[in-house]
Amino acid sequence: MEIPEVGDVPLTIYNRGYNGDKIEASKYYTFHQSKAFACFEGKVPAADAKWANKAGFSAGTCLADGFTKDVGAKSVNIPKIGDVTVSVWSKGWEAENKKEVKVGGADVALYKTELFACLEGDVPSEFVTEVAKFTGFAQGKCSDEGYTVEIGQKSLDVPVIGDFEVAIYRKALEENKQMEGAAPVRLYKTELFACL
Secondary structure, three states, X not given: OEEOOOEEOOOOOOOOOEOOOOXXXXXXXXEEEEEOOEEEEEEEEHHHHHHHHHOOOEEOOOHHHOOOEEEEEXXXXXXXXXXXXXXXXXXXXXXXXXXXXXXXXXXXXXXEEEOOEEEEEEEXXXXXXXXXXXXXXXXXXXXXHOEEEEEEEEEEEEOOOEEEEEEEEEEOXXXXXXXXXXXXXXXXXXXXXXXX
């Protein structure tokens, strides 16, 4: 910074951010904020609780709101406090806790075709819009598009939401049809690095 008649003066700017682990347990305020499919949780000194609340956070933990899967951390800037490291939580969709995540609606089937396969999975109706947005899946079943033979299963990691279990289907192979008197013909097609 330049000051008249003095010249350049070096200036250091400090931010009083917190990472939560340097505060005595009895003197901190645990806060959280739920947004769509994510919950952010952090700690600040109890004296700064009002600033966290003014920034849209409230007292408590993500676990108390049903967010069970810790998916990472990020830094958020809270006015008057500075940068605070918060943990990011999601509601995982693992098969064993799928019923716990369900809020009240029935499951809805979503599908997506890729090359010669179709992926299909069920999600609670409350989450259909968000899952479709992140994955490109549409409402319906693979069988609606002629994919009827299950060939495997896969777990997709949907950002912030968690694991999305899908079944993989292919179309049924047609019986070898021959015209009367015609010689059999073998057909093939090359796709990427495979011969079908």
